[in-house]
Amino acid sequence: SFPSHVDLAYGSVVTMKNLRMAGGYLHSHWHLYPEGVGARQQQVTAYLHKDMNNLWIIKKRDSDTADLSDPSSPVEFVRHGDIIRLEHKETTRNLHSHQHEAPLTRKHFQVTGYGINGTGDSNDFWRIEVVGRKAGKLIKVLRSQVRLTHVATGCILGSSGKTLPKWGWEQVEVTCTPYLKETPNSLWNFEDHINSKLPNISLDVLKPSFAEILLESHMVMIRGNSGLKPKDNEVTSKPWHWPINYQGLRFSGVNETDYRVYLLGNPVVWWLNLVTIGLYLLIAVSTAVTLKRGVQLTPELKELSRVVLRGGGQIMLGWLLHYLPFFMMGRVLYFHHYFPAMVFSSMLTGITWDTLLKFCAGFLSSSTTARKIYGGGFLVLVLLIMYSFYLFHPLSYGMIGPMASDPSSPMAGLRWMDSWEF
Numbered sequence: 001s002f003p004s005h006v007d008l009a010y011g012s013v014v015t016m017k018n019l020r021m022a023g024g025y026l027h028s029h030w031h032l033y034p035e036g037v038g039a040r041q042q043q044v045t046a047y048l049h050k051d052m053n054n055l056w057i058i059k060k061r062d063s064d065t066a067d068l069s070d071p072s073s074p075v076e077f078v079r080h081g082d083i084i085r086l087e088h089k090e091t092t093r094n095l096h097s098h099q100h101e102a103p104l105t106r107k108h109f110q111v112t113g114y115g116i117n118g119t120g121d122s123n124d125f126w127r128i129e130v131v132g133r134k135a136g137k138l139i140k141v142l143r144s145q146v147r148l149t150h151v152a153t154g155c156i157l158g159s160s161g162k163t164l165p166k167w168g169w170e171q172v173e174v175t176c177t178p179y180l181k182e183t184p185n186s187l188w189n190f191e192d193h194i195n196s197k198l199p200n201i202s203l204d205v206l207k208p209s210f211a212e213i214l215l216e217s218h219m220v221m222i223r224g225n226s227g228l229k230p231k232d233n234e235v236t237s238k239p240w241h242w243p244i245n246y247q248g249l250r251f252s253g254v255n256e257t258d259y260r261v262y263l264l265g266n267p268v269v270w271w272l273n274l275v276t277i278g279l280y281l282l283i284a285v286s287t288a289v290t291l292k293r294g295v296q297l298t299p300e301l302k303e304l305s306r307v308v309l310r311g312g313g314q315i316m317l318g319w320l321l322h323y324l325p326f327f328m329m330g331r332v333l334y335f336h337h338y339f340p341a342m343v344f345s346s347m348l349t350g351i352t353w354d355t356l357l358k359f360c361a362g363f364l365s366s367s368t369t370a371r372k373i374y375g376g377g378f379l380v381l382v383l384l385i386m387y388s389f390y391l392f393h394p395l396s397y398g399m400i401g402p403m404a405s406d407p408s409s410p411m412a413g414l415r416w417m418d419s420w421e422f
Helices: 065-069 209-225 269-293 299-328 335-361 365-396
Strands: 013-018 025-032 042-047 056-060 082-087 094-102 109-114 126-130 146-150 156-163 172-177 188-194 249-252 260-265
Touching: 146 188, 260 365, 269 299, 269 335, 269 365, 299 335, 335 365
Parallel strands: none
Antiparallel strands: 013 025, 013 056, 013 188, 025 042, 042 109, 042 172, 056 082, 082 094, 082 126, 094 109, 109 172, 126 146, 146 156, 156 172, 249 260
16 A cells, blocks of 8 residues: 655554664564563564554654544644654554663663553653754655654664564664664654545655665665574584584484484595695695796696686685685574585695696606506595595485494494584
8 A cells, every 4th residue: 555645644553664774664562571671561673574563653742542543633744843652553552761771782771662552651752853854844754764862861762783582583672772873773764654534645756776676685685694593402603613524513313213314524525625725825826936936837837837826716716705704794604604615625626636646747757657647646536535425424314323422333433523423
């Protein structure tokens, strides 16, 4: 449905959206704050999705909902500087604040839903102000950037951007900040505006551009991704764990009677890749210094140098781009996040050892011997990888029986690190 009229009116049912990028709607529900988290009153949060619990009724300071819904009463518009109350439509409790600490941002005040059937106390009063407007000016739906100042404490309604724990349904914290610095976190606009006394209008002229929609959708995804938290008793990991194969991930089974599947990198491949990264850096630096000094190389060595510096360099960059960003992420991380980077490190291992074997074989006078050295080295690597797969394949295909920590387990000799739990 279209919003009803472009000017904000008393008695209207509205939604308010925070102006921070990927900001949520002002939201409340029947659940109370838990014991020990401020006053045990109704939770007020910011919610990223459309929902019936985002609806609020805008009321004058001294009027009740029944007066505003009377069809015979004239429409009154909200103006900059008015003192208003916001009643949550579903629970009939008023938007409220007081000098209790906010649940996560301790230097801010708690925001709650308070009262019965729209009747509360003086802590329900808010002064509505529009950025860049003068007192008495009308407030526009969607266009006006609005600030709500709590009359009793002087704090400003805002969204901290922090994700609440499970008792808050992992929604976003709403606080009342005593710091009066103007930021998008403390600004709102009215998005939906429903009033039976006013005509519906089309707001197509305010439709955002494709670029604005694209930017906001990506910011929503980034913020949603960074806010992910682990489930209870879930095994997580840190980025430095991954290249050294420090810890796997249990898919099923916890004891010897269970059928167990355990996600763990093939240690031979993982550690060979790790050693090769260091080896590649030594080879690349040596090659670059050699070329810089103008040393005369054979055509074969020039080709190997090109492969090392160009091909290997691009793959090394790919590994860094797929691995280093995880160190800056605040979200929960798992072992499988390393797999794209692991593909690049495996390709780097192939290039490095291929180059190294060709380089060593190039010093031999006999081409037959050189081919044997190259083929033999290649065969040893392949057999080593295949044998390591054979040893550890029960982790992938499933196993049952004693845990690896039990000396009688057939996997006991393969628990090469104490952090492996299979």
